[in-house]
Amino acid sequence: MQSLKLILLFAVILALTRFKIKIGPSIGIGAILAGVIFGMNLPDLGASVLKAFISADTWELMIILVAVSFLGALLKDSGRASHLVGAVESLIHSKRASMAILPALIGLLPMPGGALLSAPLVDESSAGTEIKPHKLAAINYWFRHILEYVWPLYPGIILTVSILEIETSDVVGAQWPMTVGMILGGILFLLLPLGRLKSNRNNSPAVRNLADLFSSLWPILAAVALNLIFGLDLYIAVPLALLLFVITTRFSRDILLGSLRKAVTFDYVAFVFSVMIFKQVFADSDAANVVAGEITSAGIAPIWVIIFIPFIVGLISGATPAFVSLTYPALLPFLKPDSVDISLMAAAYTCGFLGVLLSPLHFCLVLTVQYFKTNLGRAYLYIIAPLCLMVAGLVVRYVLF
Numbered sequence: 001m002q003s004l005k006l007i008l009l010f011a012v013i014l015a016l017t018r019f020k021i022k023i024g025p026s027i028g029i030g031a032i033l034a035g036v037i038f039g040m041n042l043p044d045l046g047a048s049v050l051k052a053f054i055s056a057d058t059w060e061l062m063i064i065l066v067a068v069s070f071l072g073a074l075l076k077d078s079g080r081a082s083h084l085v086g087a088v089e090s091l092i093h094s095k096r097a098s099m100a101i102l103p104a105l106i107g108l109l110p111m112p113g114g115a116l117l118s119a120p121l122v123d124e125s126s127a128g129t130e131i132k133p134h135k136l137a138a139i140n141y142w143f144r145h146i147l148e149y150v151w152p153l154y155p156g157i158i159l160t161v162s163i164l165e166i167e168t169s170d171v172v173g174a175q176w177p178m179t180v181g182m183i184l185g186g187i188l189f190l191l192l193p194l195g196r197l198k199s200n201r202n203n204s205p206a207v208r209n210l211a212d213l214f215s216s217l218w219p220i221l222a223a224v225a226l227n228l229i230f231g232l233d234l235y236i237a238v239p240l241a242l243l244l245f246v247i248t249t250r251f252s253r254d255i256l257l258g259s260l261r262k263a264v265t266f267d268y269v270a271f272v273f274s275v276m277i278f279k280q281v282f283a284d285s286d287a288a289n290v291v292a293g294e295i296t297s298a299g300i301a302p303i304w305v306i307i308f309i310p311f312i313v314g315l316i317s318g319a320t321p322a323f324v325s326l327t328y329p330a331l332l333p334f335l336k337p338d339s340v341d342i343s344l345m346a347a348a349y350t351c352g353f354l355g356v357l358l359s360p361l362h363f364c365l366v367l368t369v370q371y372f373k374t375n376l377g378r379a380y381l382y383i384i385a386p387l388c389l390m391v392a393g394l395v396v397r398y399v400l401f
Helices: 002-018 023-037 042-054 056-077 080-092 095-106 115-125 133-144 155-164 168-194 206-228 234-249 253-263 266-285 287-296 302-317 320-335 342-358 363-371 376-400
Strands: none
Touching (some): 002 023, 023 042, 023 266, 023 363, 042 056, 042 266, 056 080, 056 206, 056 234, 056 253, 056 266, 080 095, 080 206, 095 168, 115 133, 115 363, 133 168, 133 376, 155 168, 155 320, 168 342, 168 376, 206 234, 266 363, 287 302, 363 376
């Protein structure tokens, strides 16, 4: 019964977006509905809303997303994005490949809403084509996440290593087939159907193109360095890198103000508050544990528990660190009876990540959809087939390894 409530809740959110209601207000309505259907009284529901509003996590996330959005707008409005796209296309001689490589490069910096930074690059790369916005949204969203199974800097991998007490190489060694599945799925179902596209190559030497590449990407690399080497939190590292970029580049006043207006919008602000309220309501109502407990107590075989619980938490949270940190400790008797069962670990991560990629609460998904002015339903249609190949990677891994 509790599982059906959860399904109904997400169906309502998606239905609201189909009726042209913005995703932020839709999730906000969903948060209130979640509190009601999972038994919260009005004072407790109000307390959850207030707690989310004043939470440091909420404001730190707001700072990161505004800074990321501001940086993306600056790159696009100043022409840096165009130079970056031209450099990548000239180096690899393919517009389609550049549309995949650019978001993958941005994916090297794990941050909430990172797809918002790659979206202007994919948009710029598609200039002169007639590719529909929902296809661009799917391409940006998909390739932004293809490294999440194997890039050691992703919090999901760091948490897996910590909770299961294994080596990073063990996690990467177990999960690379799913990355291969994601790459193949993206190529087969997102890039090849575009047909041949005329590349906007320039006549500059490779050294000049590499210089253009670095001149546009260095703020991102600086944020990575500030976070990993100097230990600064992302909500400090990203704005600081942005500030250095603004000071050293000397943008015109019009570009700065225009980019700032694009970065701070009602839609983005409403979305952040709505998602954080939704998560707080779910935490305070104990909905995730109730649903997971219902599945566990139904006498279901352990493999299905490992599949469904991470998937549900991933779907509810829209964040990989959330499903790993919340479900892996509970699944330890299955994942690590004596030593870690690598195959079951890979299954848990894949199913949790599947839920994250499908979650209407996933920042990258919603921000990408908003940027390209399309809707969730259309974006979902284009990632279903690639998702099947991602899961096929798990099946191949289980059979062959």
